[in-house]
Amino acid sequence: MSSDVAIPKVELHVTEVCNNRCAFCTTGWINAEEGPRLTHVPREVIRKKLEEAYSAGARRALFQGGEPTVRRDLGDLLADAHDVGYVATTIFTNARMAASRAGAKWLTDMRPTWFQVSIQGGTPEAHDASVCAPGAFV
Numbered sequence: 001m002s003s004d005v006a007i008p009k010v011e012l013h014v015t016e017v018c019n020n021r022c023a024f025c026t027t028g029w030i031n032a033e034e035g036p037r038l039t040h041v042p043r044e045v046i047r048k049k050l051e052e053a054y055s056a057g058a059r060r061a062l063f064q065g066g067e068p069t070v071r072r073d074l075g076d077l078l079a080d081a082h083d084v085g086y087v088a089t090t091i092f093t094n095a096r097m098a099a100s101r102a103g104a105k106w107l108t109d110m111r112p113t114w115f116q117v118s119i120q121g122g123t124p125e126a127h128d129a130s131v132c133a134p135g136a137f138v
Contacts, residue, residue, distance in 0.1 A: 004114060007088055009060035010053030014077060015040040018067040020094050021132035022120065040071050043080070050084045060088040062116070069097035075110040088113040096136055 016038045050061060061081040068074055068091055078089050089112045097103040107115075121127030124137035 004060055004088055004090065007060040008058050009062055009088075009090075010049065010058040011062045011064060012046055012049060012077075013041065013065065014046060014063050014068050014074075015066040015071055017070045018065055018094075019070055019096055019133070020067065020136060022130060023132055024130070038066075043073060043076065046077055047080050047084075050081055050086070054084050054086065059086055060090065060113070061086045062090040062092055064092040067094055067096075069093050069103075069107065075106070078110045078112060082111075090114040090116055092116040092118070094118050094131070094136065096133075099138060 017040065053061075061078075063074065063077060068077075071077070074091070078091075081089050089110075091107070091110075091112045091114075093115060095115070095117045098107055119127060119137075120130040121137070127137040128134050
């Protein structure tokens with residue numbers, strides 16, 4: 001598969017939680033103000049949305065948040081998408097979880113088709129200032 005543009009998709013908001021505090025993003029504001037009270041969307045709810053969207057013709061599932069990689073069960077959500085019949089999965093991420101070898105392995109073991117990575121600056125300094133998280137670019 002060289003492109004995902006032609007594949008009908010469903011975008012799944014799986015969590016409000018994020019490990020960045022982007023000044024331009026409502027998720028960053030919500031996390032700064034309500035962090036401890038935030039929860040993930042229940043897996044059963046996501047599975048139902050996957051099934052409904054598949055029935056309506058979606059064949060690619062895009063997992064987004066907040067930051068989807070803060071969910072320890074993200075691999076289970078991708079497995080659910082594959083079980084339903086999706087031919088492609090995308091993780092829309094800030095990629096901070098991939099900074100370590102263990103984190104990168106955890107993500108690739110989920111077998112997503114694509115990663116959509118959000119980079120907020122052309123230099124480490126600009127990116128880190130934008131997301132309000134020192135060291136995030138690295």
